[in-house]
Amino acid sequence: MVAQIISFPEQKSSNKLAVSFRFLLSLYAIVPLCLLVLWLDSFGLDHAIRDMLPSSPSHFLLFQILFGTPHIIASNLLLLSHDEYLNAFKRKLMAMTLFIMVFFGIGSLFIPYRGLYIITACWTVYHVLKQQHGIAKAVCRLPNWAFYLQLWVSVSAGIFIYMGIFLKNSLEPGQAALVLEIASVLTAGLMISTLVCLRYVPSRFGLYFLWANTLLVVSSWYVYSQQYYFLAILMPRLVHDITAYSFYVTHDVNRHGEQAQNNLFKAAAAVRLPIWLVLPLLSFVLTYLLQAYGDDLVNLLLQTLFSTQIYKAVTLGLLGYLALMHYYTEAFVWASGSPLRRYIRFSGI
Structure with missing residues (x-):
């Protein structure tokens, strides 16, 4: 979600619920918790937890049900359940659908599977980290050059970490070592760029966000280097997904809280389901059904x-298509002037 940079347009005074920056920052507490688990397992449990966890999060059905796919389904439901949003973005949605069909459908006949996988992996990492840096810019107030320096170094390091985790079984030992070395150099570059950018952050709260995003990548690299692959993906995945849901729920409460305005929320009101629970519950149920039985x-x-x-x-x-649409639409549906953005306000700076 919110892959673009956060700005503060004029907001509807009737918006009762706000996205709290302090809550979003608190999500990064998963980072020290995962590091603590790693250290306890390494020095006290002889790597018992690492051996118990799946070698890749994608091998764990429960992980797929809890992280990644639900918020992707939720974002698509948010668009599809509102005629106003569909009408506003229908040309973009149709164009992107055609592109996906041509590039990933016909293109798969000519482009090797690994090539398509790497393209998708790069887009995934960019989407996840652009969201977090976009939110942080609202409080860090970095100049454009510093913001994009942080973003692109983070994304570059994240891509090699991601490939090192998900392609490890198909890489030769020398290739795996090279991927780790490149990720290490880029992670060191991120630390250096963060130190350079500190002087441009005007507030202590902004510094917290700057370091939070840096340490998210640095910790993912460290955990990956220690072969705790599951934890390396869990940290950014949890921060990203809960951040996304905070926007979706805020939108739904502010738009439908007083009176349901579409069939989905009218049905929820009929069975007295709380507005804030509708999209999360439906997205998790659909994820389970599609993953288990689809x-x-x-x-x-x-x-x-x-x-x-x-x-x-x-x-x-189907889920691949929805994911690609999610990566695309989140770049503009929350931008200033979007019909969705009218129902979002912020607090906690």
Whole structure:
């Protein structure tokens, strides 16, 4: 969510709920907690926790149900359930859908799978870190050159950390070592750039946010280098996803709190489901159903009707499409002047 830089346009006085910057900063507490787990496991439990955890978060169904996919589904539901938003962005949505079909559909016939995977990985890392740096700029007040220096060094380091984790089983030992070395150099560069940027941050609260984003990447690199791959992905994933939900819930409460304005929230009101719970609950339920049963159900129908099957039609095809749309739409749906932005205000600076 909110992949663009946060600004402060005129906000509706009727907005009762606010996105709290102090709450968003508190999410980074996952970083020292994960480091504490690593140190306790390394020095007290002989790596028992590392051996118990899956080698990749993608191998753990519960992780996929709790992180990543739910907020992607939630962001798409937010757009699809409001005719006003669909009408405002329909040309962009149609153009992006066509691009995805051509590039990832037809392109997959010519571009190697690893190439497509790396492209998607780069976009994923950029999306996650652009959100956090965009939010931080509102309180750090960095000049543009300093902001983009921090952003691109963070993204570059994050990409190599991500590839080192998710491609480790397909990399030769020398290749894996090279990926780690590049990630290490870029992480050191991020620390240096942060020290350079300190002088431009006007407030202590801004310094906290600046260091929070830096240490998020640095800690992910350190945990990755110690082969705690699950924890390395958990830290940025949790911060990113809960940050996204804070925007979605704030929007829903401010728009539908007094009177439901679409069929989804009218149905929720009929069963007395709290407004703030509608999108999170629905997105988690849909994630579970799609991840656990989606592929089997689609293949059962295809086998019955057409005597054929499609490999991971839901978990790779549908959810992959929704993820790419999420990365794209979040770059503009929360921008100043967007119809969604009218229902967001901020507090806690």
